[in-house]
Amino acid sequence: xxxxxxxxxxxxxxxxxxxxxxxxxxxxxxxxxxxxxxxxxxxxxxxxxxxxxxxxxxxxxxxxxxxxxxxxxxxxxxxxxxxxxxxxxxxxxxxxxxxxxxxxxxxxxx
Amino acid sequence: xxxxxxxxxxxxxxxxxxxxxxxxxxxxxxxxxxxxxxxxxxxxxxxxxxxxxxxxxxxxxxxxxxxxxxxxxxxxxxxxxxxxxxxxxxxxxxxxxxxxxxxxxxxxxxxxxxxxxxxxxxxxxxxxxxxxxxxxxxxxxxxxxxxxxxxxxxxxxxxxxxxxxxxxxxxx
Numbered sequence: 001x002x003x004x005x006x007x008x009x010x011x012x013x014x015x016x017x018x019x020x021x022x023x024x025x026x027x028x029x030x031x032x033x034x035x036x037x038x039x040x041x042x043x044x045x046x047x048x049x050x051x052x053x054x055x056x057x058x059x060x061x062x063x064x065x066x067x068x069x070x071x072x073x074x075x076x077x078x079x080x081x082x083x084x085x086x087x088x089x090x091x092x093x094x095x096x097x098x099x100x101x102x103x104x105x106x107x108x109x110x
Numbered sequence: 111x112x113x114x115x116x117x118x119x120x121x122x123x124x125x126x127x128x129x130x131x132x133x134x135x136x137x138x139x140x141x142x143x144x145x146x147x148x149x150x151x152x153x154x155x156x157x158x159x160x161x162x163x164x165x166x167x168x169x170x171x172x173x174x175x176x177x178x179x180x181x182x183x184x185x186x187x188x189x190x191x192x193x194x195x196x197x198x199x200x201x202x203x204x205x206x207x208x209x210x211x212x213x214x215x216x217x218x219x220x221x222x223x224x225x226x227x228x229x230x231x232x233x234x235x236x237x238x239x240x241x242x243x244x245x246x247x248x249x250x251x252x253x254x255x256x257x258x259x260x261x262x263x264x265x266x267x268x269x270x271x272x273x274x275x276x277x278x279x280x281x282x
Binding site: 002078097 | 145166181204207208227229233251
């Protein structure tokens with residue numbers, strides 16, 4: 001029962017934050033493709049849209065997009081890059097901290 | 111009694127370690143949707159909401175303790191940790207909600223169609239990159255715990271297993 005209550009609190013916080021974010025994005029007009037109503041969206045001629053074909057999507061419709069273009073060992077590069085970023089931060093933060101702890105211990109003596 | 115408490119703490123720590131390893135691995139896969147594919151990316155990140163909830167539940171006592179002492183006397187590191195954890199929660203929520211708004215696989219499969227927009231896509235990318243940096247700082251601040259627990263529950267049992275194996279071979 002206690003755990004259920006805690007889960008409810010976490011999900012409530014998540015839903016509340018999500019609602020605030022959606023409201024903020026909608027209010028700011030950040031999600032409008034045409035910000036002032038003046039700029040028209042670029043559409044290549046003869047490719048779908050109102051002429052009956054597939055609707056043109058400005059981003060993400062290419063084969064090399066998020067749909068799995070980087071096959072083979074491409075994922076290793078992505079994973080190594082992300083682990084690298086985290087490792088650099090760990091070295092920059094954790095290493096000086098452990099060094100200062102060792103120094104403090106050495107100063108305190110046996 | 112003390113032994114029971116120690117056993118329960120030990121199993122909870124082990125559980126925490128495995129949940130954290132799972133979340134970390136899932137995050138690495140989710141961070142590269144071009145390789146994992148959009149379907150895996152979306153379903154994995156949606157299921158990470160459950161994993162994150164478990165992570166928070168396992169650290170609930172710490173959250174409550176620091177929340178009640180935040181405005182009073184509290185060590186600097188705990189304060190930084192607490193603020194960083196809130197930022198991670200807010201950013202994680204932004205990643206999920208922006209991901210849901212630009213979903214091309216999971217939501218359409220559930221029969222939900224949302225209007226696509228550049229704003230959510232941009233927010234999704236930005237928040238994911240920010241999350242990576244904050245996760246790095248979060249990992250660094252908990253590095254001692256990670257190293258000690260990893261050593262205690264993963265490295266040492268494996269080493270013991272090999273030592274026991276070699277002793278058996280020597281006695282045979």
